[in-house]
Amino acid sequence: MKSCVLIKQVPDGDSPVVIADDQVSLKSAGISWTTNETDSYALEEALLLKEAHGGEVVVCTIGKDSALQVVKDALAKGADRGIFITDPQFDHLDSYGKAAIFAQVLKAENFDLIFSGLQSDNSSNAQTGLILAEFLGTAHATMVIGTEWVDDSKIKVNRELEAGWFRWTELDFPASLTIQSGINKPRYASLRGIMLMKKKPITTITSGDLKMDEIPTLSRIKKLYIPRKTKETVFISGSPEEIVTQLTDKLENEIKVL
Amino acid sequence: MKILAFIQIDDGTINKMSVETLAGAQKLAAATDGSVTAVTFGAVPDELKTFKMNEILNIQAAELEDYSPLYFIEALSRVIASESPDTVVFGHTYQVRDWVPRLSARLKLPFLVDCIGFKTDDAFTVTRQVSQGKINADMAFEIPALISFQSGAFRADEIEHGTTAVRTLTFDLAAVPKTIRPGEKYQQSGGSVDLSHAKVIVSVGRGIGKAENIPMVTELADALSAELGCSRPVVDYGWLPHERQVGSSGQTVTPKLYMALGISGAIQHQVGMKGADTIIAINKDENAPIFEIADIGVVADLFEIVPRLTESIKEKK
Ligand SMILES: Cc1cc2nc3c(=O)[nH]c(=O)nc-3n(C[C@H](O)[C@H](O)[C@H](O)COP(=O)(O)OP(=O)(O)OC[C@H]3O[C@@H](n4cnc5c(N)ncnc54)[C@H](O)[C@@H]3O)c2cc1C
Ligand SMILES: Nc1ncnc2c1ncn2[C@@H]1O[C@H](COP(=O)(O)O)[C@@H](O)[C@H]1O
Numbered sequence: 001m002k003s004c005v006l007i008k009q010v011p012d013g014d015s016p017v018v019i020a021d022d023q024v025s026l027k028s029a030g031i032s033w034t035t036n037e038t039d040s041y042a043l044e045e046a047l048l049l050k051e052a053h054g055g056e057v058v059v060c061t062i063g064k065d066s067a068l069q070v071v072k073d074a075l076a077k078g079a080d081r082g083i084f085i086t087d088p089q090f091d092h093l094d095s096y097g098k099a100a101i102f103a104q105v106l107k108a109e110n111f112d113l114i115f116s117g118l119q120s121d122n123s124s125n126a127q128t129g130l131i132l133a134e135f136l137g138t139a140h141a142t143m144v145i146g147t148e149w150v151d152d153s154k155i156k157v158n159r160e161l162e163a164g165w166f167r168w169t170e171l172d173f174p175a176s177l178t179i180q181s182g183i184n185k186p187r188y189a190s191l192r193g194i195m196l197m198k199k200k201p202i203t204t205i206t207s208g209d210l211k212m213d214e215i216p217t218l219s220r221i222k223k224l225y226i227p228r229k230t231k232e233t234v235f236i237s238g239s240p241e242e243i244v245t246q247l248t249d250k251l252e253n254e255i256k257v258l
Numbered sequence: 259m260k261i262l263a264f265i266q267i268d269d270g271t272i273n274k275m276s277v278e279t280l281a282g283a284q285k286l287a288a289a290t291d292g293s294v295t296a297v298t299f300g301a302v303p304d305e306l307k308t309f310k311m312n313e314i315l316n317i318q319a320a321e322l323e324d325y326s327p328l329y330f331i332e333a334l335s336r337v338i339a340s341e342s343p344d345t346v347v348f349g350h351t352y353q354v355r356d357w358v359p360r361l362s363a364r365l366k367l368p369f370l371v372d373c374i375g376f377k378t379d380d381a382f383t384v385t386r387q388v389s390q391g392k393i394n395a396d397m398a399f400e401i402p403a404l405i406s407f408q409s410g411a412f413r414a415d416e417i418e419h420g421t422t423a424v425r426t427l428t429f430d431l432a433a434v435p436k437t438i439r440p441g442e443k444y445q446q447s448g449g450s451v452d453l454s455h456a457k458v459i460v461s462v463g464r465g466i467g468k469a470e471n472i473p474m475v476t477e478l479a480d481a482l483s484a485e486l487g488c489s490r491p492v493v494d495y496g497w498l499p500h501e502r503q504v505g506s507s508g509q510t511v512t513p514k515l516y517m518a519l520g521i522s523g524a525i526q527h528q529v530g531m532k533g534a535d536t537i538i539a540i541n542k543d544e545n546a547p548i549f550e551i552a553d554i555g556v557v558a559d560l561f562e563i564v565p566r567l568t569e570s571i572k573e574k575k
Contacts, residue, residue: 138437
């Protein structure tokens with residue numbers, strides 16, 4: 001079985017979110033970068049399937065120079081090889097544009113399974129894996145919270161539905177799966193893994209390597225801004241002791257739960 | 259603007275987010291001197307006919323009786339080809355997440371997901387939340403476009419009523435590939451915890467840092483005679499069982515008091531708890547979206563506050 005995992009580099013949850021002067025992008029100062037949360041679960045699921053049923057796991061990202069790190073981290077955890085697609089031109093692509101590039105680069109590899117995260121933490125489009133499925137003409141399933149290998153031609157996946165409901169779905173290979181958090185326990189890279197990573201191949205692809213005159217995009221950010229608060233929140237401040245005194249008073253006399 | 263509103267029917271009833279979206283579609287039609295056509299697959303619940311629209315377009319095919327993505331995509335592609343709408347709107351349900359992105363790729367139409375509103379002042383734009391709800395983005399695109407709206411983007415009780423006639427079309431979908439085969443839906447055998455009747459819930463998020471810190475919060479919950487709730491990562495990491503998860507894929511709660519400790523307030527969490535009478539949020543980040551819906555906010559390190567609060571409550575009792 002041959003799998004590909006799409007991994008996106010995103011700012012971590014504690015990074016400052018500051019709108020740049022152009023009002024359509026964020027300032028990169030002070031950001032620490034990390035692997036998108038659900039992509040780590042996607043990688044782990046691909047590695048587990050490979051360990052149980054054999055094959056190869058390839059990781060692929062589109063990003064700026066710093067994004068090479070998410071490829072290296074995945075190789076250190078056990079992926080076999082990396083594809084690093086990088087070009088300043090690709091920075092502001094929408095999901096359609098990115099999926100078009102992935103389709104172009106990955107088509108000839110004939111993957112049985114393409115894994116991606118359910119959605120990215122920063123842009124939350126939740127679309128890339130499905131658009132890619134359409135471009136490559138594969139089966140797909142979203143919000144996958146469990147997998148069960150059937151044979152070399154198909155797989156069963158458990159899809160999460162709202163409010164505690166689930167649904168098993170059988171898919172023919174090739175298929176594109178978007179993975180939900182909690183499906184497994186993502187591993188850490190071992191020291192040995194980090195040593196092995198250094199010998200694993202990474203192919204770098206830039207716009208010149210793509211046979212695409214123009215990368216199609218269907219939407220763009222017109223303006224970014226801080227949301228205006230709609231609810232009147234009463235903020236309690238002071239020393240921890242002062243805060244606790246005021247909170248206790250509210251619990252006792254206003255909310256009346258004591 | 260000619261608007262199609264896709265109405266999701268779950269076991270014979272209209273999905274709540276579809277009703278909200280229909281209310282939004284009515285507002286968009288009013289703002290653009292346009293029209294609204296509701297599209298349903300399979301059934302037409304009687305309630306739908308009481309909403310004000312130009313028409314209800316009902317598509318019949320055996321394969322549309324139960325959800326399966328490739329059939330839904332094919333059916334709505336045909337509707338869009340024959341009706342030529344300017345926009346098609348959806349509620350951002352889990353089901354919509356599973357098929358509409360692929361529909362958009364097939365038709366090469368933009369799909370703006372999880373929007374919280376639209377603007378028609380200078381150009382038609384929609385607003386999305388990015389960076390975990392900390393930033394709003396107004397999005398530009400060409401019509402025709404597909405747009406999904408977040409839960410709560412519009413109010414269901416603002417929907418306009420009228421009587422609307424149904425036009426039925428029957429599709430032959432036999433040629434659609436059968437590469438995706440959904441099985442039966444099932445519910446995870448319910449745990450012993452029912453948070454939906456709890457009067458007070460103390461809920462903990464990723465800000466708690468590690469499993470070893472959970473007892474600190476349990477003590478506060480005990481002091482308040484409260485149930486313990488949590489956000490999704492706390493369950494993903496195995497710190498608390500799934501039966502305590504609040505949110506779109508967990509439980510929906512409506513307590514008198516909901517205390518959110520180290521929870522950022524993602525929309526998927528909010529939909530499960532925003533109906534609480536009073537929300538108290540303690541979070542070290544003043545920009546956390548939880549403060550959008552909190553009645554009482556404390557910007558502080560929860561480790562500084564929670565143990566002291568537990569002591570203070572115990573003294574009162
Ligand atoms: C389809 C789908 C379904 C989902 N279903 C659910 C669901 O049912 N329920 C759910 O909760 N989520 C759900 N999620 C996940 C959701 O999007 C968020 O990722 C999740 O709610 C975040 O949990 P959190 O707030 O605990 O963590 P984070 O977003 O990481 O927030 C942690 C917060 O803790 C604060 N903090 C950190 N340390 C401290 C400290 N010492 N003192 C005070 N504050 C601190 C931080 O400032 C931050 O705001 C779903 C997502 C998707 C895509
Ligand atoms: N630039 C990228 N590089 C690699 N994978 C990506 C990229 N953008 C999106 N993806 C994948 O698609 C998923 C959904 O992203 P999105 O559609 O942006 O919400 C992510 O979780 C990744 O698996």
